[in-house]
Amino acid sequence: EPQFGAWLEKQHTENPPEWDPEQFLTTLVSGKRDVAVDALTDALGNGVRLSDLVDVLSEGAAERILRFDIATDRANDIQNGWLAITHIATYINALRSAIERFNQPELLRLFYYGVRFINQGKALDGVLADDVSFEESLGLESDYVHRIEKALLSNEPSQAMATTQAYLREFGEARLLEEACQDLVFEDYLVRPIVIGHWIKMTVALFEEYRTSKRPTKEKHLLALMRFGATPIRERWVSRVSFEAIQFLEHGKVPKD
Secondary structure (H helix, E strand, C coil): CCCHHHHHHHCCCCCCCCCCHHHHHHHHHHCCHHHHHHHHHHHHHCCCCHHHHHHHHHHHHHHHHHHECHHHHHCCCCCCCHHHHHHHHHHHHHHHHHHHHCCCCCHHHHHHHHHHHHHHHHHHECCCCCCCCCCCCCCCHHHHHHHHHHHHHCCCHHHHHHHHHHHHHHCCCCHHHHHHHHHHHHHCCCCCHHHHHHHHHHHHHHHHHHHHCCCCCCCHHHHHHHHHHHCCCCCCCHHHHHHHHHHHHHHCCCCCC
């Protein structure tokens, strides 16, 4: 932390240094925590632009959503589920806003927390599913969006992502899809207000990341949103609360929350 001030000064040099964002992303998502932290220290010390770092952190957060083990959300003995993993993406989106508004050395603390947040999320990873291709050309933007909506409401995440990928090749602005994701709030597809709130914030954050990121793989943000939206989300928690109560009474195990 004593070096933060000097590192922040390097942000104002004319020529940013060369660095390998792909290696940083791999370390961030799959490496050991101390190695990921060291990679961030090297990047900041060398003057890598904060906006470039946020782009890679944001992609790492999308990767966490794309890798999330869907079965975890249904497990009684694991408290972290879909809602927990979404916080990583919205934290990084907030960090992007922070670097535009806050020019103090303490800002760099938030990058270290972001790296930790993304890296520790790999404990909730599952086996990556096979990609589902979508070769059909639907022509109209509304046809693509209606097909994506159908996959969301039918709980078909692979189909939703494949159709979205094809849609983005034709309609990169994705305005109609964004409107449809906003309207989904009023379809009574989601039940609990907290889950509806998470869908709203994810829609806002991930469309913003999609439009702001300079990464060539920025479509991951919208694919992550579709995977989250199309996956059945556990909203009725009677079984889990009962399980935790029994564990507490019989074994003295106190829930984390």
